[in-house]
Amino acid sequence: xxSQTMAVALPKDLRQDASLAKRRHAELCRQKRVFNARNxxxxxxxxxxxxxxxxxxxxxxxxxxxxxxxxxxxxQNDKIMCILENRIxxxxxxxxxxxxxxxxxxxxxxxxREFDLSDPLALKKDLPxxxxxxxxxxxxxxxxxxxxxDLNFHERKKFQEEQNREWSxxxxxxxxxxxxxxxxxxxLYTETRLQFDETAQHLQKLxxxxxxxxxxxxxxxxxxxxxxxxxxxKQEKKQEQEDNLAxxxxxxxxxxxxxxxxxxxxxxxxxxxxxxxxxxxTQEQLEQIRLVQKQQVQEKxxxxxxxxxxxxxxxxxxIQGARAxxxxxxxxxxxxxxxxxxxxxxxxxxxxxQRLQKKxxxxxxxxxxxxxxxxxxxxxxx
Numbered sequence: 001x002x003s004q005t006m007a008v009a010l011p012k013d014l015r016q017d018a019s020l021a022k023r024r025h026a027e028l029c030r031q032k033r034v035f036n037a038r039n040x041x042x043x044x045x046x047x048x049x050x051x052x053x054x055x056x057x058x059x060x061x062x063x064x065x066x067x068x069x070x071x072x073x074x075x076q077n078d079k080i081m082c083i084l085e086n087r088i089x090x091x092x093x094x095x096x097x098x099x100x101x102x103x104x105x106x107x108x109x110x111x112x113r114e115f116d117l118s119d120p121l122a123l124k125k126d127l128p129x130x131x132x133x134x135x136x137x138x139x140x141x142x143x144x145x146x147x148x149x150d151l152n153f154h155e156r157k158k159f160q161e162e163q164n165r166e167w168s169x170x171x172x173x174x175x176x177x178x179x180x181x182x183x184x185x186x187x188l189y190t191e192t193r194l195q196f197d198e199t200a201q202h203l204q205k206l207x208x209x210x211x212x213x214x215x216x217x218x219x220x221x222x223x224x225x226x227x228x229x230x231x232x233x234k235q236e237k238k239q240e241q242e243d244n245l246a247x248x249x250x251x252x253x254x255x256x257x258x259x260x261x262x263x264x265x266x267x268x269x270x271x272x273x274x275x276x277x278x279x280x281x282t283q284e285q286l287e288q289i290r291l292v293q294k295q296q297v298q299e300k301x302x303x304x305x306x307x308x309x310x311x312x313x314x315x316x317x318x319i320q321g322a323r324a325x326x327x328x329x330x331x332x333x334x335x336x337x338x339x340x341x342x343x344x345x346x347x348x349x350x351x352x353x354q355r356l357q358k359k360x361x362x363x364x365x366x367x368x369x370x371x372x373x374x375x376x377x378x379x380x381x382x
Contacts, residue, residue, distance in 0.1 A: 109115055116122065130137075130144045132151065138144045281289070 109118075119125070135144075
């Protein structure tokens, strides 16, 4: 036997377990009804839901019928479009066929005005570029005949070779003749050159003799020119010194350096002068100016003295006014101080009287009963 004993199932416990199982099953059923959105009808209007479901079905059927109608119309339109496209293609093919037949019948290439420009058999039909050297079709702009391209080329070439041989023989003969002439010319040139050399030597001797004579004459001429130049410079220097001395004398005695005041006199009046000739004022004018300046200085000193006296007078008046104001303020302060003292003494007297009265009232209040005091107070007030 184990240490633990097994529990015995009583009828009461069985009923309690059955009740709990029933309640648990009822709760599960209730949760299914409440929390299942598809089967839940508690708290809802089932009739309204049925009406809404019916309306939704009707609306879906209407939309389906409408879409089917649109689909049928689209199919019909597609058929019509296919028929129209086939008709348009057939008409286009017929039109192209008719145009091609018309072009083949009435617009052949050989009937065109510019067919000769694109004719494939033009080279076969065309004539040769040149039939002879004198062909009238060989114009300059056609460029069909050039020098050396004639039809008689072989005969002309043989003739040209014979002509070249003749020209070569003629050139050899001419070269031999030119060689002989050149030798004769060289001999003549040598002889002429010797003659020229002899003549040049003779002329050189004459030139040296003439040059010596010319140099001697030039030397004499230069000596004479140098002597004349020295004499001329002496005369020019002497003349220049005399001219300078005369000019200095003239300047020293002239009005410019002597500063003659009369040269500055103007023809427009006695009080006007010529600026470029004026040498300054005279002593009388300077004295007059100095006299006027002294008078101006004295007048300025007098005005300064008067101004100084006025300033002193104003300062004295200002000091007197300030002093009178100060005395008046002091007198007012003194009066205010006296008034304050009188007021303080009267206030002190009143304060003493009030203290005595208060003291007397306190003594009376403490010595008499309250009723007698009020009776006496009322009697006294009457």
